[in-house]
Amino acid sequence: MQCKSLIERFADWLDENFGFTKTILRPAPEYSLRNPSYWLGAIAVIAFFTAGIAGIILLQYYEPNPDTAWESVSRIVVEVPFGNLIRNIHIYSAFSMIFVTFLHFMRNYFVIAYRRPRELMWIVGMLMGLATLMMGFTGYLLPWYALSYAAVGFGITIIKHLPQPLSGFLEYLVSGYGTDAELLRRFFTFHTVLLPALIIILLAVKLHIFEVHGITEPVSRNIPEEEKKLVPWFPNIFLYFVILICVYVASILTASIIYPFGIHEKYTPGVVTIPMPEWYFMWTYAIAKTEFIEVLGSTGFSIFISTIIVITLIFIFLPFIDKWKDKHPSERPFFIAVGVWIIVQIGLMTYLAWVTAGSYIPTETAILSIIIPTIIIFLAAYLYRLKLIKPPELVWEKFSKLRIANQQSSLFNRKKYIWTSIRFLLSLMCAGLSFRIIYGSLTQSIGFGWFILGIALLILSSIESFKTIYIQDLKMGNIGRRLKFFERWFMVG
Amino acid sequence: MARAVDVALIVLLIVQSVLTVLTWMVNPIIVTQQTLAAGYIASSLIILSIAAYVYYKGEDYDQEWIALGIGMIVLILLLTYLKGGVV
Numbered sequence: 001m002q003c004k005s006l007i008e009r010f011a012d013w014l015d016e017n018f019g020f021t022k023t024i025l026r027p028a029p030e031y032s033l034r035n036p037s038y039w040l041g042a043i044a045v046i047a048f049f050t051a052g053i054a055g056i057i058l059l060q061y062y063e064p065n066p067d068t069a070w071e072s073v074s075r076i077v078v079e080v081p082f083g084n085l086i087r088n089i090h091i092y093s094a095f096s097m098i099f100v101t102f103l104h105f106m107r108n109y110f111v112i113a114y115r116r117p118r119e120l121m122w123i124v125g126m127l128m129g130l131a132t133l134m135m136g137f138t139g140y141l142l143p144w145y146a147l148s149y150a151a152v153g154f155g156i157t158i159i160k161h162l163p164q165p166l167s168g169f170l171e172y173l174v175s176g177y178g179t180d181a182e183l184l185r186r187f188f189t190f191h192t193v194l195l196p197a198l199i200i201i202l203l204a205v206k207l208h209i210f211e212v213h214g215i216t217e218p219v220s221r222n223i224p225e226e227e228k229k230l231v232p233w234f235p236n237i238f239l240y241f242v243i244l245i246c247v248y249v250a251s252i253l254t255a256s257i258i259y260p261f262g263i264h265e266k267y268t269p270g271v272v273t274i275p276m277p278e279w280y281f282m283w284t285y286a287i288a289k290t291e292f293i294e295v296l297g298s299t300g301f302s303i304f305i306s307t308i309i310v311i312t313l314i315f316i317f318l319p320f321i322d323k324w325k326d327k328h329p330s331e332r333p334f335f336i337a338v339g340v341w342i343i344v345q346i347g348l349m350t351y352l353a354w355v356t357a358g359s360y361i362p363t364e365t366a367i368l369s370i371i372i373p374t375i376i377i378f379l380a381a382y383l384y385r386l387k388l389i390k391p392p393e394l395v396w397e398k399f400s401k402l403r404i405a406n407q408q409s410s411l412f413n414r415k416k417y418i419w420t421s422i423r424f425l426l427s428l429m430c431a432g433l434s435f436r437i438i439y440g441s442l443t444q445s446i447g448f449g450w451f452i453l454g455i456a457l458l459i460l461s462s463i464e465s466f467k468t469i470y471i472q473d474l475k476m477g478n479i480g481r482r483l484k485f486f487e488r489w490f491m492v493g
Numbered sequence: 494m495a496r497a498v499d500v501a502l503i504v505l506l507i508v509q510s511v512l513t514v515l516t517w518m519v520n521p522i523i524v525t526q527q528t529l530a531a532g533y534i535a536s537s538l539i540i541l542s543i544a545a546y547v548y549y550k551g552e553d554y555d556q557e558w559i560a561l562g563i564g565m566i567v568l569i570l571l572l573t574y575l576k577g578g579v580v
Binding site: 007085240242243425429436 | 503530531532534535536538539541545546548549560561564565567568569571572573575576
């Protein structure tokens with residue numbers, strides 16, 4: 001009889017108690033565990049709970065009162081044990097939740113994940129995305145910074161330009177009768193009770209639909225049969241989640257080390273500051289502060305708000321609007337072009353808002369930044385449709401038999417294995433060091449020569465890392481497998 | 494393989510316990526100590542993820558993922574040193 005390891009015995013004991021192997025959670029196909037993009041929603045949920053746990057700790061010290069809110073945050077940073085670390089974990093988890101939710105949304109858009117019978121799952125997901133953005137918006141005010149107060153004031157101005165009676169109702173909902181104390185209390189209630197409760201309810205609904213239908217079928221037509229076999233939730237998917245959670249939390253902590261958040265200036269009546277929103281709302285801020293929107297005044301604002309609302313509604317009800325959703329994405333170039341256009345525009349608008357902080361964006365700049373990407377992206381889609389541009393062929397098949405003759409895998413050769421690991425490790429260390437040098441030179445704490453050195457080090461370490469992987473792959477005949485992985489990642493085929 | 498993972502996990506738990514006590518004993522309000530705490534928790538989590546990966550993949554693991562994990566640990570420790578200073 002084979003002797004079981006400690007972990008195996010522990011797993012058996014857990015299974016006896018909880019019945020993991022008999023769990024109702026659905027098994028997932030093998031291919032989904034080879035591509036983390038299938039689990040972006042899960043990463044967003046991990047981020048939500050990480051932010052929630054850190055938020056509950058912060059709640060013990062935070063005071064939702066305009067007179068003491070800033071002081072309580074300041075106390076968390078300088079007096080509470082590990083307060084600043086917990087606060088950084090909360091902020092970075094919230095940021096990553098918003099970012100991953102956006103990636104999840106775009107990925108599901110490109111692979112047409114709202115195909116029947118997942119229409120309601122898409123709508124629930126969209127509502128969760130909006131609730132996530134609102135969490136960010138309401139949380140931004142809580143430290144009572146002059147910066148966040150001005151940004152929230154800008155948000156309330158947007159609400160005021162909505163059509164009545166919606167405008168009046170929303171304004172009352174978020175700011176009550178207009179006093180600062182009421183505004184903060186309401187934002188606090190939304191951020192800590194109502195929106196998390198809404199997200200948890202929507203999450204339960206989404207998980208239920210997920211459990212009923214399982215993972216969305218891939219768009220790729222080249223999934224081998226053996227990768228379609230289902231793997232059980234326990235221990236396979238459970239262990240996969242353990243790895244995801246560990247790497248995610250470690251990344252959040254590392255981000256807190258590299259760039260810890262400080263405290264901004266306190267809001268007091270009369271203090272003047274630029275209403276800079278957080279990065280995820282920068283694109284809306286850019287549109288709102290373009291010259292022509294300002295020249296048009298109230299009408300310009302109304303046009304801007306109506307456009308945002310219409311686009312949001314189109315995306316929410318996309319499963320019912322898109323009549324060609326059963327086609328493969330490669331047969332829908334304009335659909336792909338719209339997705340790419342959204343990503344490019346959001347990036348470009350965010351950049352414009354960032355570099356023109358405190359001033360208006362000139363009309364010509366705004367028009368050019370919209371028209372040039374639009375022409376390039378949609379022209380490419382049109383040329384693709386005319387078959388003048390061809391998609392890259394699946395190259396992995398060509399390389400799948402590539403292997404250095406008479407070379408054995410170094411996997412079981414301990415000496416080579418250790419040497420490869422050390423080389424790879426040194427490359428990564430050099431890359432890390434180069435990031436530190438580049439960061440230092442950009443923040444002007446060290447000179448420009450160091451910046452050049454950092455870039456050179458980064459290039460060298462990247463070449464070394466890729467070379468190490470390439471040589472290993474060549475020895476093991478792995479080139480084809482890795483290229484296949486990357487192609488799946490980008491959903492070609 | 495499972496035995497090696499067992500040993501790695503036990504070592505990890507011991508190191509974590511000792512470091513937790515040490516981190517808690519120093520003044521945790523000072524930023525340096527918080528950076529140290531973040532660095533040590535992050536590197537422990539990466540070790541845990543490597544252990545889970547090896548256990549999950551069995552004999553079929555990719556060595557570069559493990560090397561990447563080790564590289565990340567060193568990188569985190571390096572960052573902890575550069576940002577937080579020597580403690």
